[in-house]
Amino acid sequence: MTALTLLQPGLMMTVQDRGRLGLLRSGVSRSGPMDASAFAIANALVGNGPAAAALEFAVIGGRLSVDRPVLVAVTGGAVDIRIDGRAVPGWESHRLSPGEVLSIGAMRGAVWGYVAVSGGIDTPPVLGARATHLRTAVGGLDGRVLAGGDVLPLGEGAPGPARRLTAIWRRSGGPVRVIPGPQADHFDAAGWAVFLRQAFAVSSRRDRMATVLEGPPVVAAKGHDIVSDATLAGSIQVPGSGNPIVLMADRQTTGGYPKIATVASVDLPRLAQMVTGARLRFAAIDQAEGEALLLAERKALADAIDSLAAS
Structure with a gap:
């Protein structure tokens, strides 16, 4: 061996x-x-x-x-x-x-x-x-x-x-893009205004399971408890503290906090790589745009890998 x-x-x-x-x-x-x-x-x-x-x-x-x-x-x-x-x-x-x-x-x-x-x-x-x-x-x-x-x-x-690599491969910057839901209706206009218009910071409370964001509290008008349902990579849970929790690779498969949005798959690795203390904002997109962005990113990655040459 x-x-x-x-x-x-x-x-x-x-x-x-x-x-x-x-x-x-x-x-x-x-x-x-x-x-x-x-x-x-x-x-x-x-x-x-x-x-x-x-x-x-x-x-x-x-x-x-x-x-x-x-x-x-x-x-x-x-x-x-x-x-x-x-x-x-x-x-x-x-x-x-x-x-x-x-x-x-x-x-x-x-x-x-x-x-x-x-x-x-x-x-x-x-x-x-x-x-x-x-x-x-x-x-x-x-x-x-x-x-x-x-x-x-x-x-x-x-x-x-x-x-x-001989081709340039890099990620886009700007706000972290999210698709609203699945419990988007748990948050009223005031809650959404905080989520989309205010900045958050990546906290030291982070591991392979989740990343906690610090900033102004995001209040769920319909309450911060739901019947547990499925989670996805990038699900953004909002517990009673109001601090959003972004679920990562080792996430639990179900959760009982309302999920205001899901980080677009194209941007989740970028968020994971943000250093502690880094500040970010969210921008809402729809599912179709999220899928198009992911397909474009996958093509760019494939092109970069295809560009490999002897060094």
Whole structure:
């Protein structure tokens, strides 16, 4: 068995793949990466298929080594990356040989980073995926955050050529776009005015399950309790505190707070990558526009991946 050894893990470092599909009705969260586009680019840079597992970390990436030659790539944001002390750029793949150490510093202007290794992380699938869901200790390595000294199996396959992006790939800025509902009618005109016209800040109360926003309270005129119903990635729950809670990759599958809106899928990774203290505003769009924006973003991502060239 070939393996990767974590000499010093990154913060909240876990094994993730695309997640568990089709199990929400059974109460199983999808999990998967917080920033699916950065995750996909990392896998493509090292020659992996889109279903391969990689490492996700928050803010700081740590140090690791391997026992066979591989390609490695680090994406997610700007970060200092070194191989045996030699600085190498992010968003490109690089050869890592046995005995060498990959060191990843602190992210700048982003939160979630990804480390892909050619062959992929080959932990046993659980319920059809290798993704780690921390609250239920499912998937990854014993369903937990990785620790120093952990050894992770790697999939087989000789590394191909190192690669880099040649097309520009970036996200749009501006307000975070949302689709009203499903409990939009729980909020009157005053509540909606606060939600859409006031700024909110990303709080330190955040993890893979949810992000709490701070700002003026959003009041639900019909009350802050509902009969529990299904949640989606990006559902914005509003509890009695009035502080919106944006549900993320490891969200619960049902919830009993009214959901004023859902973050458009195209903008959810951007919100996930906002640093603590960052300020944002919301803008309402309809479902058709949200779908069109997502399709355009997926095409841009596919074009970027198709642009990969030997570095």
